[in-house]
Amino acid sequence: MSEQMERIKTLIIGSGPAGYTAAIYAARADLKPVMYTGMEPGGQLTTTTEVDNFPGYPEGIDGPTMMMQLQQQAERFGTEVRIGMITAVDFSDEFGGIHKVTVDDSQVIEAETVIISTGASAKYLNIPSEQRLRGGGVSACAVCDGFFYKGQEVAIVGAGDTAAEEASYLANICKKVTMLVRKDYMRASKAMQHRVNSIDNIEIKYNTEVDEVLGDQVVEGLRMVNNETGEKEEIAITGLFIAIGHKPNTDIFKGQLDMDETGYIITQPKSTKTNKPGVFASGDAQDKIYRQAVTAAGTGCMAALDAERYLATVESKETVES
Numbered sequence: 630m631s632e633q634m635e636r637i638k639t640l641i642i643g644s645g646p647a648g649y650t651a652a653i654y655a656a657r658a659d660l661k662p663v664m665y666t667g668m669e670p671g672g673q674l675t676t677t678t679e680v681d682n683f684p685g686y687p688e689g690i691d692g693p694t695m696m697m698q699l700q701q702q703a704e705r706f707g708t709e710v711r712i713g714m715i716t717a718v719d720f721s722d723e724f725g726g727i728h729k730v731t732v733d734d735s736q737v738i739e740a741e742t743v744i745i746s747t748g749a750s751a752k753y754l755n756i757p758s759e760q761r762l763r764g765g766g767v768s769a770c771a772v773c774d775g776f777f778y779k780g781q782e783v784a785i786v787g788a789g790d791t792a793a794e795e796a797s798y799l800a801n802i803c804k805k806v807t808m809l810v811r812k813d814y815m816r817a818s819k820a821m822q823h824r825v826n827s828i829d830n831i832e833i834k835y836n837t838e839v840d841e842v843l844g845d846q847v848v849e850g851l852r853m854v855n856n857e858t859g860e861k862e863e864i865a866i867t868g869l870f871i872a873i874g875h876k877p878n879t880d881i882f883k884g885q886l887d888m889d890e891t892g893y894i895i896t897q898p899k900s901t902k903t904n905k906p907g908v909f910a911s912g913d914a915q916d917k918i919y920r921q922a923v924t925a926a927g928t929g930c931m932a933a934l935d936a937e938r939y940l941a942t943v944e945s946k947e948t949v950e951s
């Protein structure tokens with residue numbers, strides 16, 4: 630049975646900046662990587678029009694083009710890119726052990742090393758006007774898109790540390806930031822609350838939720854509702870930032886890999902090693918702090934180098950023992 634299974638040296642799960650960078654390095658190291666793209670080929674950046682902060686693009690570049698170029702670069706060195714979802718995994722506990730991975734609930738393949746780069750998904754409010762204006766002024770990434778609203782009035786939804794951090798970031802760039810907090814208190818740490826409270830151009834509205842994002846093609850305003858009184862209020866804004874959390878795409882690894890309480894894969898310090906030998910994690914799936922394309926690419930590079938060193942150690946051990 631197992632003789633008929635396909636055996637891959639380095640399997641890469643996910644086709645965002647982390648996955649493609651891992652693929653470029655792994656292919657150049659002759660690890661003959663095979664990548665499964667998942668349901669979003671190219672990853673999160675395919676949902677944005679303008680990437681202005683990735684080094685090497687002085688004029689900026691649109692997300693889908695950048696990801697197509699990364700794919701071409703990975704394929705140039707021999708990466709095999711396959712359309713498909715990894716739906717189950719069975720990771721070995723043994724050093725040098727073989728990992729079994731199921732593709733699209735049907736085919737099982739074997740891999741000597743696995744690089745996980747399944748990313749994360751931003752949570753949205755999921756109201757129709759917000760969904761319609763995603764990419765037209767509604768964003769889930771202040772660090773990525775805040776610059777486009779320089780000198781303008783924006784709003785941010787959220788009450789945790791990330792929301793507070795992003796509100797402070799936006800306040801540096803924008804004329805005014807209205808912060809919508811659903812409860813009558815913020816979840817953010819006391820230090821972060823103090824920071825947002827001390828910034829003059831941040832106005833915090835408690836017990837307040839989004840009723841509707843206003844605008845036809847782009848965001849022109851926001852109708853808010855006080856969830857205690859039912860009172861509605863409209864403000865003119867050009868950007869709405871949603872900062873209510875991210876969900877790492879790691880459900881299929883639960884029970885096999887060590888994760889934190891929100892599902893981010895835990896890697897060893899200064900490495901991409903997980904708790905399973907030969908399984909490495911890169912990009913947003915293991916990073917809840919930075920969540921940028923360039924940091925994802927950086928850890929993708931690390932994962933490929935870690936996989937290469939691991940395989941070399943396995944091979945030299947086998948040679949000594951034989």
Ligand SMILES: Cc1cc2nc3c(=O)[nH]c(=O)nc-3n(C[C@H](O)[C@H](O)[C@H](O)COP(=O)(O)OP(=O)(O)OC[C@H]3O[C@@H](n4cnc5c(N)ncnc54)[C@H](O)[C@@H]3O)c2cc1C
Nearest residue numbers: 643644645646647667669672673715748773912913920922
């Ligand atoms: C709207 C928006 C704009 C952004 N703008 C910028 C920006 O301007 N600059 C910047 O630096 N960052 C930006 N970011 C953040 C950036 O996109 C992410 O940090 C980066 O894409 C993370 O890369 P990743 O490779 O870890 O994962 P992702 O890009 O999230 O890719 C994950 C990949 O894994 C695949 N996958 C998931 N599950 C499976 C599975 N079971 N089997 C197989 N494949 C699977 C998916 O299909 C996808 O291909 C933006 C994000 C968003 C949402």
